[in-house]
Amino acid sequence: MQSASDTATDLAVKVEHLSITYRTTIEKNPTLKGRLMRLGRREKVVRTVEAVKDVSFSVNHGTVLGVIGMNGAGKSTMLRAIAGILPPTKGRIEVHGKVSTLLALGVGFNGNLSGRENVTLGGLAQGWSPDEIKARAEEIIRFADLEDDAIDRPMKTYSSGMYGRLAFSVAVHMDPDILLVDEALSAGDARFKKKATAKMKQLCDQARTIILVSHGLQSIKDMCNDCIWLHKGRIMERGQPSKVIDDYMRFLDVGEEAFTLEDV
Numbered sequence: 001m002q003s004a005s006d007t008a009t010d011l012a013v014k015v016e017h018l019s020i021t022y023r024t025t026i027e028k029n030p031t032l033k034g035r036l037m038r039l040g041r042r043e044k045v046v047r048t049v050e051a052v053k054d055v056s057f058s059v060n061h062g063t064v065l066g067v068i069g070m071n072g073a074g075k076s077t078m079l080r081a082i083a084g085i086l087p088p089t090k091g092r093i094e095v096h097g098k099v100s101t102l103l104a105l106g107v108g109f110n111g112n113l114s115g116r117e118n119v120t121l122g123g124l125a126q127g128w129s130p131d132e133i134k135a136r137a138e139e140i141i142r143f144a145d146l147e148d149d150a151i152d153r154p155m156k157t158y159s160s161g162m163y164g165r166l167a168f169s170v171a172v173h174m175d176p177d178i179l180l181v182d183e184a185l186s187a188g189d190a191r192f193k194k195k196a197t198a199k200m201k202q203l204c205d206q207a208r209t210i211i212l213v214s215h216g217l218q219s220i221k222d223m224c225n226d227c228i229w230l231h232k233g234r235i236m237e238r239g240q241p242s243k244v245i246d247d248y249m250r251f252l253d254v255g256e257e258a259f260t261l262e263d264v
């Protein structure tokens, strides 16, 4: 999907032969009987999962790339690797620009601190000056539009929607060149989703790059100008969102065996 006009300066993200394997140690026979029979010794086996297999693609600035695929396809794993949270087992990732992430898991908020305190900490981590923090925190808080005095309550008292709204607001106000979003809008209500979509459109009008992992196929159609369908860790198809989504839905309807990629 690289066009002839691609230049190094256009390039936002380049993923080359990326593979990610998880290794987890599990107990061989976790039942009480099994354990007693081995007199308390716990035999461990190592289970490996190849979550992403030899994936290569690149994305230019100004692209809104949707990533779709079934549960367990490797979408979140790939996004976490691009965010620099997971090291590649094989391959390499180039990222050109300032990245801001909005991930379903592992958003760096401290539940014992209030929303306002978390926003301030986020600003400090970004290296903002106290004046900048003051001005931007107001903007972030206004955008999140939490009820009443919620912003001054510990975040552990937030509903998942409130948490998601503040996380989204922080991520988009970090002035990212590249915004990585993983299902983060699923918790927000319809009104906030509309506002968040408008904000993401605004970022992409400023030639920022967005990679959006979602099961919300309509949102991908509405927002993205490029799409990757991952299946069992591999890229099944890449191209126009409407075409990729149609093929993916056909695949879901007919099942893996009956599906042919001839016309993909």
Ligand SMILES: Nc1ncnc2c1ncn2[C@@H]1O[C@H](COP(=O)(O)OP(=O)(O)OP(=O)(O)O)[C@@H](O)[C@H]1O
Residues within 6 Å of the ligand: 022, 023, 024, 049, 050, 051, 069, 070, 071, 072, 073, 074, 075, 076, 077, 078
């Ligand atoms: N921390 C982990 N340790 C071991 N295996 C993992 C871990 N995280 C994910 N996996 C496995 O890697 C594979 C890909 O998972 P991943 O979360 O990337 O899929 P996904 O496409 O984002 O799925 P979903 O749509 O359900 O969010 C799955 O088989 C999953 O069980």
